[in-house]
Amino acid sequence: xxxxxxxxxxxxxxxxxxxxxxxxxxxxxxxxxxxxxxxxxxxxxxxxxxxxxxxxxxxxxxxxxxxxxxxxxxxxxxxxxxxxxxxxxxxxxxxxxxxxxxxxxxxxxxxxxxxxxxxxxxxxxxxxxxxxxxxxxxxxxxxxxxxxxxxxxxxxxxxxxxxxxxxxxxxxxxxxxxxxxxxxxxxxxxxxxxxxxxxxxxx
Numbered sequence: 426x427x428x429x430x431x432x433x434x435x436x437x438x439x440x441x442x443x444x445x446x447x448x449x450x451x452x453x454x455x456x457x458x459x460x461x462x463x464x465x466x467x468x469x470x471x472x473x474x475x476x477x478x479x480x481x482x483x484x485x486x487x488x489x490x491x492x493x494x495x496x497x498x499x500x501x502x503x504x505x506x507x508x509x510x511x512x513x514x515x516x517x518x519x520x521x522x523x524x525x526x527x528x529x530x531x532x533x534x535x536x537x538x539x540x541x542x543x544x545x546x547x548x549x550x551x552x553x554x555x556x557x558x559x560x561x562x563x564x565x566x567x568x569x570x571x572x573x574x575x576x577x578x579x580x581x582x583x584x585x586x587x588x589x590x591x592x593x594x595x596x597x598x599x600x601x602x603x604x605x606x607x608x609x610x611x612x613x614x615x616x617x618x619x620x621x622x623x624x625x626x627x628x
Contacts, residue, residue, distance in 0.1 A: 513557025
């Protein structure tokens with residue numbers, strides 16, 4: 426984990442996506458730091474030259490370790506951010522310990538839905554470990570949730586983000602970025618604006 430704390434402002438927990446690692450997600454950390462927030466950028470077992478084979482079970486253990494860390498330090502205000510596959514870790518975190526606010530970037534309903542869309546010609550229910558079900562993980566969460574999704578996303582289709590949004594209770598916001606795909610969101614100024622608004626708005 427990469428940790429920077431600020432006792433006067435919330436701490437943002439970032440669960441990154443599948444490509445890359447925590448160390449090359451510095452641009453998120455910069456945004457959090459510039460807003461005056463503390464942050465934790467979570468790394469997963471099996472990533473960033475770790476010799477373990479990554480797995481959904483290990484990622485869940487990493488999330489549990491983060492929640493335990495937060496309990497030990499008794500941070501008063503926590504925001505959780507998940508990106509792509511990291512939205513599964515973020516919603517699992519939320520099911521264990523609800524944050525004040527939740528931001529999901531390019532999220533899905535569940536992993537089988539993603540696999541079914543991309544590999545419709547395979548029996549994906551038999552092939553995919555549906556370890557992350559974002560709809561189920563958030564069914565009891567009533568906090569503030571913001572979803573950002575590109576309408577031209579071909580990795581995690583925009584329709585899955587919409588479906589997840591519709592399933593949410595509590596205060597919620599869907600920010601659609603026209604013509605944005607999965608990996609080019611930060612080429613659009615609205616992406617920076619949306620994250621800054623998420624950080625600035627009081628829950």
